[in-house]
Amino acid sequence: xxxxxxxxxxxxxxxxxxxxxxxxxxxxxxxxxxxxxxxxxxxxxxxxxxxxxxxxxxxxxxxxxxxxxxxxxxxxxxxxxxxxxxxxxxxxxxxxxxxxxxxxxxxxxxxxxxxxxxxxxxxxxxxxxxxxxxxxxxxxxxxxxxxxxxxxxxxxxxxxxxxxxxxxxxxxxxxxxxxxxxxxxxxxxxxxxxxxxxxxxxxxxxxxxxxxxxxxxxxxxxxxxxxxxxxxxxxxxxxxxxxxxxxxxxxxxxxxxxxxxxxxxxxxxxxxxxxxxxxxxxxxxxxxxxxxxxxxxxxxxxxxxxxxxxxxxxxxxxxxxxxxxxxxxxxxxxxxxxxxxxxxxxxxxxxxxxxxxxxxxxxxxxxxxxxxxxxxxxxxxxxxx
Numbered sequence: 001x002x003x004x005x006x007x008x009x010x011x012x013x014x015x016x017x018x019x020x021x022x023x024x025x026x027x028x029x030x031x032x033x034x035x036x037x038x039x040x041x042x043x044x045x046x047x048x049x050x051x052x053x054x055x056x057x058x059x060x061x062x063x064x065x066x067x068x069x070x071x072x073x074x075x076x077x078x079x080x081x082x083x084x085x086x087x088x089x090x091x092x093x094x095x096x097x098x099x100x101x102x103x104x105x106x107x108x109x110x111x112x113x114x115x116x117x118x119x120x121x122x123x124x125x126x127x128x129x130x131x132x133x134x135x136x137x138x139x140x141x142x143x144x145x146x147x148x149x150x151x152x153x154x155x156x157x158x159x160x161x162x163x164x165x166x167x168x169x170x171x172x173x174x175x176x177x178x179x180x181x182x183x184x185x186x187x188x189x190x191x192x193x194x195x196x197x198x199x200x201x202x203x204x205x206x207x208x209x210x211x212x213x214x215x216x217x218x219x220x221x222x223x224x225x226x227x228x229x230x231x232x233x234x235x236x237x238x239x240x241x242x243x244x245x246x247x248x249x250x251x252x253x254x255x256x257x258x259x260x261x262x263x264x265x266x267x268x269x270x271x272x273x274x275x276x277x278x279x280x281x282x283x284x285x286x287x288x289x290x291x292x293x294x295x296x297x298x299x300x301x302x303x304x305x306x307x308x309x310x311x312x313x314x315x316x317x318x319x320x321x322x323x324x325x326x327x328x329x330x331x332x333x334x335x336x337x338x339x340x341x342x343x344x345x346x347x348x349x350x351x352x353x354x355x356x357x358x359x360x361x362x363x364x365x366x367x368x369x370x371x372x373x374x375x376x377x378x379x380x381x382x383x384x385x
Contacts, residue, residue, distance in 0.1 A: 009207040009208055010062055010065075012208070013058070013059075013062045013207075013208065013209040014059055014062055014063070016209065016210075016213050017055045017059045017209060017212075018059065019213075020055050020212065020213040020216040021052060021056060021059070023216050023220065024048055024051050024052050024216050025052060027223050028045065028049060030223060031045045031048060031223070031226075034227075035226065035230065035235075036235055038235060038236065038283075039100065039283075040097060040101060041226075041235075043093055043096055043097040044097060044226070046093050047090055047093045047097065048219060050086050050089050050090045050093065051090060051215060051216065051219060053082070053086050054083060054086045054090065055212055055213075055216075057079050057080075057082050057086065058083060058209055058212065060079045061079055061080055061083060064076045064079065064143070065143070065144060065145050066143055066144045068142075069143075072143055073139060073143050080130075080137055080139075080145065081127055081128060084127040084136060084137075085124060085127055087158065088123055088124055091120070091162065092116060092117075092120055094162070094165065094191070095165060096112075098165045098188050099168075101188060101238070102168060102172050102185065102188065103172075103291075104237075104238075104287040104288065104291050105284065105287070105288075105343075116161075123154055123157065126150055126154065130148060134148045135148045135149060135150040136148045136150055136151055136154060137151060155199060155203075159192065159195070159196055159199060162191065162192030162195065162196065163192050165188065165189075165191070165192060166188070166189040166190070166191065166192045166193070169185045169186070169188040169189035170185070170189045172185055173185040173189065175298050175299075176294065176298075180228070180229065180232055180233050180238075180240065181294075184225055184229065184238065187221055187222055188222075190218065190221065191218040191221070194214035194217045194218045195211050195212070195214050195215040195218065197214060198210035198211040198212070198213065198214030198215070232244040234290075234305075234306040236286055236306075237286055237287055237290035237306050238290065239293070239305050239306045240305040240306070241305065241306065242305065242306070242308055244305065245307065245313055245315070248303050248315065249315065249364045250364070259318055259319060259356065259357055260316065260317050260319060260356075260367075261314075261315070261319035261320075261324045261327075261354055261355070261356050261357075262313065262314070262315055262354065262367055262371040263313070263314040263315075263316070263324060263327065263328060263353070263371065264311065264312070264313055264352065264353050264354075264368075264371045264374075264375040265289070265293075265311065265312040265314070265331070265350050265352045265375065266310055266311050266312075266350065266352075266376075266379060267286070267289060267348065267349070268349040268350060268351055268383075269349065270282065270285065270309075270310040273285050276346075277345050281344065281346055284344055285310070285344075285346060285348055286306070288344070288348060289310075289312060289348065289350065290306065290312070292334045292338060293331070295334060296327070296334055297314065300316070301316075301317055302314055302316045302317075303315040303316075320356070321354075321356050324356060325354070328352045328354060331350070331352065332350065332352070335348050335349065335350055349382070351375055351376075351378040351379035351382055352375055352378055353372065353374025353376070353377065353378055354371055355367045355368070355374065
């Protein structure tokens with residue numbers, strides 16, 4: 001470890017934290033102004049607000065470090081404790097966000113309690129008692145800040161959680177069929193790398209603040225991915241959105257002899273789910289339908305999209321009629337498998353219809369219309385039952 005003089009690093013630390021604060025503030029404003037307010041954006045907004053508070057606290061710590069007076073001492077203890085507690089809050093929120101984006105649902109409460117909340121509550125106790133025992137940090141008689149004996153182990157635990165999220169994202173990346181979705185998983189996986197590298201620099205060069213400025217780099221990459229997602233993907237299900245689907249279909253307009261299949265799907269009784277179980281349950285129904293499609297078409301070249309509302313579209317290149325029928329049966333079997341888990345208060349049920357390009361269809365519009373009509377025929381049979 002190389003210890004640097006406080007006077008040498010003061011200007012650098014305040015400067016880099018101030019610059020990072022401005023970038024983080026721009027990211028926060030962008031989330032609030034440019035995105036639909038849903039659960040994952042709400043989590044990202046909280047994370048960014050907490051990063052802002054960490055950077056502000058770090059600036060305050062450096063401004064007060066080594067200043068004399070009992071009031072300064074008390075204020076320093078308060079700011080430093082707040083600084084560490086906000087770090088814990090950011091990691092908890094990032095774990096929640098990552099799990100929601102990777103798996104399409106919240107962490108089960110029991111699992112979250114034992115694997116996340118209890119360990120981080122212990123870390124919070126260590127921080128809160130440090131003015132007495134100096135475990136996490138202590139302030140000497142000249143009001144200079146020093147790391148405590150448990151400071152390094154705490155940093156290791158926090159970084160381990162961040163890197164475990166990265167591993168989780170990479171494991172799901174291998175099984176993901178949607179290209180844009182794979183990009184998001186890579187972004188999630190990369191999130192912990194800049195703060196990890198910043199933490200190494202901060203450990204080797206004692207007195208340099210690099211961890212949270214590097215975290216702002218990760219936040220910026222998440223924002224850029226969100227911006228890209230807003231242009232080509234449905235924000236709730238992470239499937240391709242309608243406009244991206246139409247661009248994809250246009251590439252087939254002059255080549256219908258390539259035997260593509262269009263499958264249209266619709267969630268039965270979706271209004272009933274919304275009215276009786278709430279709109280959050282409706283969102284869960286949409287997300288789980290999207291997850292089922294990903295599972296069904298994992299490792300294939302199928303194009304998956306949310307058409308709008310509770311309707312979905314699957315486009316399969318080089319697909320014959322028997323394959324389309326077999327695929328729909330597989331989707332419905334996967335829906336039944338989900339229902340048997342009893343994870344949700346509702347039973348998911350879908351109607352589906354397909355159309356195959358060939359002599360009967362001379363353009364994409366007629367192919368799409370045929371699939372739509374067949375889907376509504378399937379829905380009529382469902383309601384007849």
